[in-house]
Every structure is written in structure tokens, then in C-alpha cells.
Amino acid sequence: MTEVRMLGPGEGEITSDPEGTRSDRYLIDGALTGGGFALVEQVLAPRVLAAPVHLHTLEDEYSFVLEGRLGVLLGDEEVFADAGTLVFKPRGQWHTFWNAGDGTLRILEMIAPGGIEQLFRKLAEPGGEYDPETLPALAAQFGCDVDFEATMPVVERHQLIF
Structure with a gap:
């Protein structure tokens, strides 16, 4: 028998950073789909960079803008x-993203296949911040690579919080 899964507004596991600049709401975990897909609602405060420049080797990401x-x-x-726009971030392509507005940014992050959402969870744990000394090894466990050197020009050009 198929289990019906419904989440209302504000339901689901939610993680956030200590500064309150980012939160992730896990709507569909890769474990629920046999690893095929994950869906995470991400909320960023104004002018916040979501992650350093990075690439994924295992999954594609699709960001659908809900607000901002x-x-x-x-x-x-x-x-x-x-709002209403979809951006495709294919595996193997260096990328990053940020809130480019003065209000809240809300996106649906669709991940196929699922799995990288577990890295998001680890980064939300105490001590899981974007440390240039520890993040590369952690990201590598999930088939990712990061480039802090390429990140800083983006931060400076757009006056972002990182």
C-alpha cells in the first residue's frame, strides 16, 4: 500500500544557521524516493550567499524561485x-547562488538523484559552517568540490554576506 505524504506550510524538518540568514526545509528526502529525488525549500536573507562556488559530480539541481x-x-x-523562474544547475558545472534582492528569497531546490541534501544537514549542525579548512573534505564525501578562491570575487562584486 502506498503511503500518502503531505506537508503543510511550516511542516517538515527545518534546519537553520546560527545567524538566522539561511534555513532549509526538507520536503522530500532522497531516502523516501530510493535515492531518486530530493526536494528542499531554501530561504535566504537579503544579500546572503548560499554556498561557496562548488560543483556536484553526482546530481543535478534545479532552483525554482517562489519569492524574491x-x-x-x-x-x-x-x-x-x-519568482516563477526555474534555473538548471547541471552536475559537473561550477556554480553558486545568492539572494540578489532586498527581501527574503525562497526557492525550491530539486535534486536528482537525491543525496546532497544530507550535506546541507551536516552544514547546519553546530560546527558545520563553511570553513575553508574542513569543508573540502566534507564536500568530497558527497561527490562535491569547492573553490573558495573563486567565491570571494562574487562576494565582493555583489556585496554579499558569507
Whole structure:
């Protein structure tokens, strides 16, 4: 028998950073889909960078903007997306994203196959911040690579919080 899964507004596991600049609400975990898919609602405060420049080797990401303005670096190209827009971030492409507006940014992050959402959880644990000394090894456990050197020009160019 198939189990019906419904989550209302504000339901589901929610993690956030100590500064209150980012929260993740886990709507569908990869474990529920046999690893095929995960869905996470991400909320970023104004001018917050979500992550250092990074790439995934195992999954593709799709960001659907629910509210606010999303800025995305995809390779060497920067794009901006408003509510109702979908941005595809394929595996193997260096990227990062941020809240490019003055209000709250809410996106649905669709991940296929699922699994990288477990890294999001680890980063939300105490001591799991984006430390250049420890993050590369942690990210590698999930098939990811990070580039802090490429991140700082994005932070400076857009005056972001990171």
C-alpha cells in the first residue's frame, strides 16, 4: 500500500544557521524516493550567499524561485531569476547562488538523484559552517568540490554576506 505524504506550510524538518540568514526545509528526502529525488525549500536573507562556488559530480539541481530574486553563477555566466523562474544547475558545472534582492528569497531546490541534501544537514549542525579548512573534505564525501578562491570575487562584486 502506498503511503500518502503531505506537508503543510511550516511542516517538515527545518534546519537553520546560527545567524538566522539561511534555513532549509526538507520536503522530500532522497531516502523516501530510493535515492531518486530530493526536494528542499531554501530561504535566504537579503544579500546572503548560499554556498561557496562548488560543483556536484553526482546530481543535478534545479532552483525554482517562489519569492524574491535569485542570483546564480553558472560557470562564467551570471544570471538572475525572479519568482516563477526555474534555473538548471547541471552536475559537473561550477556554480553558486545568492539572494540578489532586498527581501527574503525562497526557492525550491530539486535534486536528482537525491543525496546532497544530507550535506546541507551536516552544514547546519553546530560546527558545520563553511570553513575553508574542513569543508573540502566534507564536500568530497558527497561527490562535491569547492573553490573558495573563486567565491570571494562574487562576494565582493555583489556585496554579499558569507
